[in-house]
Amino acid sequence: MKPTDLLTAHFRVDAPHQKALKKLGIATVADLLMHLPARYEDVSDIQSVGGLQKDQEAIVFGQLSGLKLRKAWKSKRPIAEGYIEDGSAKIKIMWFNQPYLAKMYSDGMYVKLVGKVTGSDGKLYIANPEVEKLDALPIDRHDSIFKGTDANMDETIYPVYRETKGVTSKWFYHTALKCFEAGVLETMTDPIPLSILEKYKLPVLKTALVWIHSPKKAEHAQSARKRFAFEEVFYIQTQKAIDRAMVSAASTYQVNTDPKHLKQFTDRFPFELTEAQTTSIASIIDSFTKNHAMSRLLEGDVGSGKTAVAATTAYAVATSRPPEGIKSESGKVSDLAFGNLQVAYMAPTEILAKQHFESFIEYFKHLPINIGLITGSGCQKFPSKSNPNKPTPISRAQLLKWVKNGEVPILIGTHALIYKSVEFKHLAYVIIDEQHRFGTNQRKQLAKKDARMPHLLSMTATPIPRTLALTIYGDLDITLLDQMPAGRKPIITEIIGPGQSAKMYEHVRSELQSGRQAYVICPRIEEPDPDKQTALQLKSVVAEAKRLATTEFRDYTIGVMHGKMTPADKDKVMKEFAEHQLDILVATSVVEVGVNVPNATNIIIEGAERFGLSQLHQLRGRVVRGTHQPYCFAVTDSKGDKTKERLKALVTAKNGFELAEHDLNFRGSGELYGQKQSGLSDLGMEAIKNLKLVEAARTEAQHLVATPPHIAKDFPLIAERVAKLGESLHME
């Protein structure tokens, strides 16, 4: 048996079974072996029916049989009864006064059953048990591996796999064992060099596979999981290291900026730069002088002033000349008489692109620098010929012509920026706002035929834990903008539990009364079908707006905004809200994180428990833009202490980074923000909790990429895995 063999070549797999496997992405033996258990359960917790004693609290797993309904002999009360059988014995079960129960279950069904053993010896039964239906019985201790191991073995764990209808945990487990028996392990090569495994005391592939699928000890399972987690992070880190090496190898535009020149620009700002802004700008300006392209992530809470950093550094580039004698691809020396170095600034949505365009106009209006805006719904250019203080709509073709000949040094836009037809003359600097998957490929794509790699600044307000940042952004230098502009009032956050909303509405009304505005965010809806999710979300936004309009906020004007609206409609609503024609904006959480309306100082977040803390933090960031006292109300119906405790962190945490770490610890790792962007599996996300492991994987990956002349030649298995990763990561 070889790992690449199709499962169907060795096992009888019927059609529905095959369909189920396909759903899990499993076709080959290797796929099956890499379908790792999601967790383990301890069989020592399971009692055998044969060993049950009177008055014991029983937890048994077995099959139901002989279910029927009868009337009690004297009282005529209805009694449902039957048996549960687990291979060791069977015992009677009885429910009194609950005749419907017998109808809910049927003979042959696998169940977990919890209840008290009563009756008299020889006539024991379990009274009114709780029943949980199962797809299959857990692998019992009479099975396989647990048999005949050391006598003092007290750990008896069995694997539980992610299942889907049609394939059970038990099947995965037994099939994996059969593959081992068929000798597949002997044919498998470990892609990770032994020296690395030894260094970190990780098991080799063969051992790890046995340990993960059929551990005899919990430590073995742990150790195997660690190995696979390391492997996953290691591939990602290797890919990042390769990306980074590619960027370093390419030539770039060196930009040298006189500090006095920059000061002229920043002196005009209506505020003092924060220290964090000043140092961030300095690091970027310094990177521009190097002979390889910058790759930098600027992480800062909403409102920390990333746009000013972007504008200042864009200014440095857009006022620089291309080096002398640059040759174009055709070999002609390019026309140097025209055009400075160029900047592309990409935003995730039209609204944000427009907002950046407007901010840039403010920053640049005193200068003879053209700024273009390109989005799916149209193009603009600043300044307009007729009015030097205003932008003007222009045709796409015209704008692209000016971008191509260098007349427009700053182009702001949405994804429309990467379209084939957009060509720059000397693209030296790419700024990306909140785009997580923007990599070396896209950067190259933007630069088109230009052999030079532009500098890259990726900006994000999404606080993510350090380990995740190291993984997702392994190829970037990270700069933190961890300081808010002076004069900002810290946000007052309150957790609003069930029955406490009256006070909140009263407060918000008083704020509206004194001229402020408010956001109401409707809860995130978790629903596997994204279409349905959007539909439900839309419904909840519309319903909540209606409710508020006739109850709590009947004296105020309310607008709605959700993902299904056209960009034009969104713009219209946003404009009305920005101009204070609307007092309240009811919106979904998916809408435009960075929207800037300084007068909106209140935010009500419904269903707060459904969000991650960092996401809540980001949402409330919308109201810290002005000089008035901002308020955030996190509303939850949940009565659970855990939820309350988790949400409390919102009140006490000092910044978004702290909250991101909380998210990592509090929530199931699978729900953590960034998993999708990172392409990490659940196991990989588990690894993210372990800083040492992530750092080790990173160190080894960088070492691997730095030392051998050729990864593809020396480590073909790693190269293959990394290439696969690249494909899936670069797909949008």
Ligand code: ADP
């Ligand atoms: P971010 O993009 O980081 O969320 P912005 O760049 O949009 O934040 O800045 C938010 C607001 O703060 C803007 O109105 C901007 O003019 C203002 N701002 C930026 N830097 C400062 C500063 N150092 N002092 C005062 N206000 C600032």
Ligand code: MG
């Ligand atoms: Mg911003």
